[in-house]
Amino acid sequence: MNAVEIAAAVTSGRTSATAVVADCLARIDRLNPVLNAFTAVLADRAKARAAAMDAAGAKGPLAGVPFAVKNLIDVAGLPTLAGSKINRDHPPATADAPLVTRLEAAGAILVGALNMGEYAYDFTGENAHDGPSRNPHDTKRMSGGSSGGSGSAVGGELVPLALGSDTNGSIRVPSSFCGLFGLKPTYGRLTRAGSFPFVSSLDHLGPLTRSVADLAVSYDAMQGFDPADPACVDRPADPVSGLLDHGIGGLRIATADGYFRTGASAEALTALDAVAKALGASETVTIPQAERARSAAYIITTAEGAALHLDRLRTRPDDFDADVRDRLIAGTLMPAVAVVQAQKFRRRYQADVLRLFEHVDAILAPATPSVAPLIGQKTFVLDGKEMLLRPNIGIYTQPISFIGLPVVAVPVPTAAGLPIGVQIITAPWREDVALRIARALETNGVAVAPTAKLEG
Amino acid sequence: MDEAALDALIDTGTAMFGIQMKPEWRQAVRMHLAFSLERAASVMQADVSDHLDPAPVFRA
Numbered sequence: 095m096n097a098v099e100i101a102a103a104v105t106s107g108r109t110s111a112t113a114v115v116a117d118c119l120a121r122i123d124r125l126n127p128v129l130n131a132f133t134a135v136l137a138d139r140a141k142a143r144a145a146a147m148d149a150a151g152a153k154g155p156l157a158g159v160p161f162a163v164k165n166l167i168d169v170a171g172l173p174t175l176a177g178s179k180i181n182r183d184h185p186p187a188t189a190d191a192p193l194v195t196r197l198e199a200a201g202a203i204l205v206g207a208l209n210m211g212e213y214a215y216d217f218t219g220e221n222a223h224d225g226p227s228r229n230p231h232d233t234k235r236m237s238g239g240s241s242g243g244s245g246s247a248v249g250g251e252l253v254p255l256a257l258g259s260d261t262n263g264s265i266r267v268p269s270s271f272c273g274l275f276g277l278k279p280t281y282g283r284l285t286r287a288g289s290f291p292f293v294s295s296l297d298h299l300g301p302l303t304r305s306v307a308d309l310a311v312s313y314d315a316m317q318g319f320d321p322a323d324p325a326c327v328d329r330p331a332d333p334v335s336g337l338l339d340h341g342i343g344g345l346r347i348a349t350a351d352g353y354f355r356t357g358a359s360a361e362a363l364t365a366l367d368a369v370a371k372a373l374g375a376s377e378t379v380t381i382p383q384a385e386r387a388r389s390a391a392y393i394i395t396t397a398e399g400a401a402l403h404l405d406r407l408r409t410r411p412d413d414f415d416a417d418v419r420d421r422l423i424a425g426t427l428m429p430a431v432a433v434v435q436a437q438k439f440r441r442r443y444q445a446d447v448l449r450l451f452e453h454v455d456a457i458l459a460p461a462t463p464s465v466a467p468l469i470g471q472k473t474f475v476l477d478g479k480e481m482l483l484r485p486n487i488g489i490y491t492q493p494i495s496f497i498g499l500p501v502v503a504v505p506v507p508t509a510a511g512l513p514i515g516v517q518i519i520t521a522p523w524r525e526d527v528a529l530r531i532a533r534a535l536e537t538n539g540v541a542v543a544p545t546a547k548l549e550g
Numbered sequence: 551m552d553e554a555a556l557d558a559l560i561d562t563g564t565a566m567f568g569i570q571m572k573p574e575w576r577q578a579v580r581m582h583l584a585f586s587l588e589r590a591a592s593v594m595q596a597d598v599s600d601h602l603d604p605a606p607v608f609r610a
Binding site: 294295324325383385386388389390392393396404407408411416417419420421423424425426427428429431432434435436437438439440441442444482485 | 559560563564567568569570572575579581582583585586587588589590592593594595596597598602603604605606607
């Protein structure tokens, strides 16, 4: 069941939070050895909270809904690993992150922490210390990163809701590979307090689910200003759950051309075109200087990431995943003038792209260039050229998160038998528009989270 | 930049930051550095005015 269906069943008394959590934990027991999505399962905590909820009368829009969080998000009693070996030496977090608290205030029940790429510098879902989280639709394939465990856990229906982080695409890439709905909200909308950072200029947190309603309800539960996150904007909440069925009549929807079609596989373009056709989106729009925006995001990422980890690179270089360490060392050598120029360009690019939203309400683009690659694969072919896979999976997501635009990634089936995502990109603070479009695609069957065949 | 120039930058930079480079890391670091500097070259060609503020996170 999806999250809102579970909540309805629990609040109506058709089932109990205790029974939901028991089923969830049993499924994790059976399938996590296959998927490797969880790095910690909080069975005692979840059972105790479910029992307390049942005793008090379960309430809330997420009543009894099990959820899990990427292990860069603080969970009281656990060290916040951020996918690393080094952070295992950190003391356990003393409190849950605010987003965990807000979801639990809406009735949800935390059941565990999830695998991820080391320090979130990853698009593959591989992890040198915990092993790869696996794609539930083909366990030889990548879950996508860096929120790989989040994609794997929701894609495999171990939980209906997971939180991930997205700096350059780390919610949208696993959503694409694992066939999920993912929301990267506007930069500054959801508090990042209580999460291990990667690139403060670009970090976002958000949900991955199997339905649009679940995205909306969980997003609504997490909105609200938090002065503990310097990027969080003091702005009233804009609840979206009640708006999903307002339809898409009158919305101007266009497809991104140029850069966003270059290098995409046949599956990615077919999915994009299917979505555009279903929405009647015949117009195209050119996002100006998207390739340069991707480059700017890339160098800000490598430099800020390197600055964050410099002391660990000095003192514990052998304890890093080698793939991450070598990129971070290269990041220490990025000239400062280029990073400042990238931040100046960011301001100009934002102004240029925002002007597009005077003429359109939403822009469609691929989420990933291809369906999920095989675990261990190092290169893929983009635009006829063999390219390194790890730095290039995010070519279509980076130019969007670079300026903090909200995006809903929707899953589309492909002839390859694997899902692939399409991005629905809107103006800042217009998550409602992206979610309404996603809802329309879900209703007409174009976007669907496929069921993984993991058992019998 | 050619391989020798990249290696010079790696040697100088890592020494300055106190990173103990190992020979077996060099090829990958060089590859990533070359890729990053290509991206930086594109950004340095961007037309941005003197009066454009950089856009990292800050609120007074």
